[in-house]
Every structure is written in structure tokens, then in C-alpha cells.
Amino acid sequence: MRDFSKDLSALALNTASLGHNLDGYGAGWSTEAVIDACGARGFGGIVFWRREIGTSAQQIGDRVRAAGLEVAGLCRSPFLTGPLVPGDDAAIMDDFHASIDMAAGLGTEVLTVVTGGIDPGTKGPLESQKRVADRVARAAEYAAARNVKLALEPLNPMFGGNRSCIFTVRDALHMCDWIGLDNVGLAIDVYHVWWDSTLTETMPRATGKVLGYHVCDWLAETRDTLLDRGMMGDGVADLKALRQLVEETGYKGYCEVEVFSAEDWWKRDPNEVLDVIAQRFRSLC
């Protein structure tokens, strides 16, 4: 395993850790302020959310690189199935392409894909999985032409109704196999997979396919499934064991810190949040 205690070059901030993924949360720092704060601390990368970027992808990407960082990824595709899709198939694909364009504009190789939930009128995950696979396969060529990879992110099964139809690394790998394209892989998020005792069996099959590794922690008393993630070390996930499994697949990318925390970390001074992230990253991740 890589030694994270020496420097922060493998650390990427997902701006959701400052509440930037949702309206009305966080301290309201500008994108530029976040970039500067990460650069000053020696972080290696930043991951943005589409709502932060608007029409300024190119400029923001340049700003990140000028600060000595990389854009490590973009969150995220639209939901491709389920009750929260942006419209009919054409609307879904248009928005999927727009997210790919934005990733390309930022100069990042990785677009996170959250699949969306169970399509109304269907039962169980299988039919929705097939529809997701079809849409991802159709978008993948468009993405490849723009040097963008699509990272399928399995979500905790609690998001199975409306946000995801893939729930485990195995589900994501199964979908990757269906699609069979080089620029489609997976993102692994501690929050979603920490509980899965089969990872020791399934992770080796992800060799060469891991495009992102997201860390936070699972709080024993999780008060809100979406917005009460824990800072690394405050929960029950076995962080080092998980990273070891991820790195054994050959993954050498960023360790992306993504802590959705409406009632705790999002209410603190972002400087404190970033300092704690850096400290926990060095010692606990």
C-alpha cells in the first residue's frame, strides 16, 4: 500500500465535503477559494459537482492546474433510470452528453455515473440495470472521443428505490462486463461498500477497472442516509483494509474525500474541515 503519511499528493477533495453539492449548504466559499485552499495545503486533486461549474469548465480546469492540482473527477451523470431521470430517453442522453462535455472541458478523465433507481412499472433491479447498461454503452463512444472514462458507482442498497440499481462492486463489475468497453469502469466509495464481506472475492475481478476511490466513514448512528456521512475515523468502516483491496487491483489514483454532512462538517469553517481531512488522510486512510 502507498504511504499516505508523507504528503497529500494522493488526496483529492470532493467539494461535497464542504457542502458544495447542494444548494443552501456549506460556508459558501467560491470555487476559487476552494482551489486556493487545497493548493496551499498540498492536496493533489479536486472533484467538482456540475452545479459549481456552469459554463466555466475550461477556466476552472485551468485555475486548478495553475494552483498545482488536477481535476480528479466530476460528479456526475444524470440518473439514467428510475423516478428521478431528467426526462425521456433523448433528454437523458442529452444531459449525459452534457456531463461528459463538462468533464472534458474541466480536463478530467473521470465522470462518476450514478445509475438512478428502479424504473417505474418494473420490479426488482434487473430490468433497470439493462436499461442503464444500454445508455452507458451508447454514451461511452461519445465519452471516449473526449478522453473521458465513465465510473459506475454502486450505491448502498438503501438508495435502491430512487438513486441506484447497482448496489455492490459485483453489480458494477457485472454491468462493466455487459458493456465491455475500455472506458467504462467503476468507482468505489467506502460509504456504499464498507459492509460487504464479499469484497475480498470480488475486488480482484476489478483489476484495471477502478477509476475512483471515495472515502469517508459510516457512523454507527447514522441520522440521515444521504447527508450524515462521517469523517474518516469517526465510524465503523475498516478504511485501510478497503484501500488495500482497492490498491491490489492496481489502482494508483486519488483517494477522494467525500463527506456529506449537513449537521456537522458542513457547519464548520472550511479551513478546519480541510485541515482535519488532511490529518485523517495521513493517519487513518
Add this chain to the structure above:
Amino acid sequence: MRDFSKDLSALALNTASLGHNLDGYGAGWSTEAVIDACGARGFGGIVFWRREIGTSAQQIGDRVRAAGLEVAGLCRSPFLTGPLVPGDDAAIMDDFHASIDMAAGLGTEVLTVVTGGIDPGTKGPLESQKRVADRVARAAEYAAARNVKLALEPLNPMFGGNRSCIFTVRDALHMCDWIGLDNVGLAIDVYHVWWDSTLTETMPRATGKVLGYHVCDWLAETRDTLLDRGMMGDGVADLKALRQLVEETGYKGYCEVEVFSAEDWWKRDPNEVLDVIAQRFRSLC
């Protein structure tokens, strides 16, 4: 698969469907009223919660049988690990034995075991799983002497911090294998396992080990992870496919309806709830 359209003899009411699992919920019907209402409708069984029984296990069991029903199970063991255990090892085992005594007093063969979450100071599920297996193994002989079987219930991974350390049928079977005793099996609840695409592979390994099958539905927009379950047909679970997998293991027991629903079904007239359960059971389960 059994034909449920003809009669309700395979239907068991879990009294949680009327809010009887928690203080302050439901219409407040007496245990006797619930028994009579189930008997009048031709239900086959009832599953109670410990809080309803007090010191009247024998009398309530007799009352159920006099109404032409069986006590189909008891909810549940204390949490055996995690932050919500009733005390030290001695206190946990005492309460575990008390729940076994109550099941025996009611005259039911099945005690549902919800394992409890991740033990404080540990990381990941493995260590807690081992401790649960040890406590279940120690209690199993006591249970066997009282003709009680212990049904390990895997919970949706969203309960991984504080309520469970087994999350899939595979996890439960793995624990059964560790314990290796005839009166330890598993309970399968639609709410907890509907999302799992590996069930077609793992369920055959559960042959002869399924002690309970619980049904409700997973609402696409689940507002509360504990108390917002859906009535069968209102959600995205593939109920008939799940029952087929369960019955292919040789299970011929009750289909136990367990709908925790603080903001919907628990606010309705229990007569309406029971009638809807019966109708959905015949047509959709």
C-alpha cells in the same frame, strides 16, 4: 409455488404492521382484539413482539390457538453486538435466554435474531460477526431444549452501524455454517434483501435452513429507513420472484406480513389494514 389466491392459511400477521412493535404507534388494539381479527379473517398465524407479551406468554399462546391460529414467531432476540446491546456479555445472554423462554411460552418454534451492529472499538463487520456467532451458538442449546429455533435475519446494509452485522443471505448462511447447529437458520425479509442480484446463486444454499419469510415492499421514495416500509405492491420489490426462490429451498412456512409504516398504515383503521393485507397477499405475494 404455492397458490395463495384461495385462502389465507399461509398468511401470518406480524403485529408490527399495526404499529405494535413500538410505543406510541398504531390504534392501540389489545392483543386479544388482534387475535380475533386475524382469526375472523382466516389468517394462519400471528407473530408478536416481546413488548406485547409481558408475563402472559402461555395465555396469549393459548388464546391464539383457541382462535384457530398459530403463533408463527416472536420478534426478537436482543441485539447481541453493537452500540445497542442490553449490557455486558452476561446481560446479553440473560436477555437472549429470556426471549427464548418467551418464544417457548408462546408455543412458537421461531425466534427472530437481529444480530446488532458493529461493536464499538472494532472496524468492519467481521469481528462483530464472530461475536454474534459465539453468542448464538451458546444460546442454541438452551433454545433446542425448549424446542425453539433461532432465525438469523440479515438486514439491509443501511442498518450496519447499530442494528446488524449481517447484511445478505450469504452473510447469514456463512454464520449458520460457522455455528453448525440444526436449530439455527435464517429469516428472509423482502425489505432487507429485495435488491440482491446474487440471490439466485445463494438461495439454493439455504435449502432446509429458511425459518421465516417476511414480506412488505420497498417504496421508491423511502422517507424513513426504519418506519416507512411499503404495503405489498406499492414498491419496487419483485415479490413473486423472491417467494419462488424461498420456496425452492423447501420452505413451506408462513408468509409473514411486516409493514413498519408510521406515517401511513399505522395511522389507518386496523380493520382496513388487515383487509388490504389479505387482498394483497392473495393477488401479489
